[in-house]
Amino acid sequence: MSPHEMCLRLALSPYPQRVPEVRDKVRARLTAWGIADQHDVLSVVGELAANAVEHARDGGPIRVRVTLVEGAVQIAVEDGCPQLRPTPREAGEDAERGRGLALVAALSRSWGCQSWGGRKTVWASISVPGRADAVPQASPAAA
Template sequence: MQTPTPAHTFTQRISATPRGARLARRLTRYHLDGWGIPYDSELSDAVAQVAAELAANAATHGRVSGRDFALRLLLLADGVRIEVTDTRTECRPPERPELPSPDEESGRGLVLVAALATRWGVDARSVGKTVWAEVSPPGG
């Protein structure tokens, strides 16, 4: 499916580390605010959470030593598309993430993404993959 022409875009390569994942969240909020989606709005909170989860997964599961991941944000007429591209081809997220047991310390990121996003998926690349999600405004 073709992505509609965005009103605004932002793309940044970020180090595949926990610090890089935090930076992805901050950059997301910053650019959303500049595009007219205020800090602490429901849409800003949801998009920032999705960006943080996808970036954390790229830094944890998609990490290849010495390689960054890319964060791309697109402001669309009906919401925001978040794309995170890493360089690890063989490690793909499950199509239907399941909630881990209560005693597990991780494994909830894609469950959150699936709950907050209107839709999400994975696009294969010759090297790596792009995990993307689209978030619509509440009631949108």
Template sequence: MNAPALPVLRLDMLALPGSVPGLRRAVRDHLGVPCGDVQLCVTELVGNVIRHVGEGTPVRVRVVRADGRVRVEVDDPDPRALPILLHASQDDESGRGLALLDAVALRWGVRPWADGKTVWCELVLDGAAPGHER
């Protein structure tokens, strides 16, 4: 039996480094269970907005749990700054965020729209091994 779907957690916020710990807590409180992989994905998606679109950018974060999965979506107002999966070398000091997300998510992607984009990912909440479905 699957857990019942929870209402969507929807947060409108500014993408600031200082906002990330509160965002992680809000996600954990919303899901009501340990969810380190979900928190990692939310952190990486908002961190990408901070690094590639700009600190203080308004974002909308949505988290919903249904059918044994969790979907995370982060909207930002820049349709041009698309995420790219990099393969960082051991000496690189950055470039691992999407690789981490790719490792823990079942699937992820980008949905551009006229005035921005949504970067999303889906995970199994119980920590089962991901099976990539791109």
């Protein structure tokens, strides 16, 4: 597989109805990469895309990049609101919201956030066993 085929890049407008479309396209690419256990990747990409749509609605287009590299899938979601940094919080027992970043942290081997040039990238790296044949990539957050 060429390095180009090991990376999926998507741009979307900041509307909630676009998040399922992102998950569908990522699911198709994971299948093409031969990744059977897709739950963690799809959960994380959905959460990060939904957060960008909700919290960075006025920041222009959202960019999603999913890359297969050295036994992991790296997800990077970029938006135009660098001042809104993701902060995990404890959700109350009855809270309907507030668990997303805890889910990202639990499912990812690492995750973080970088701001640069008026943009912000929230990234996560998720292990995918049996896929150590991927081409190495410099940084999960580099756009």
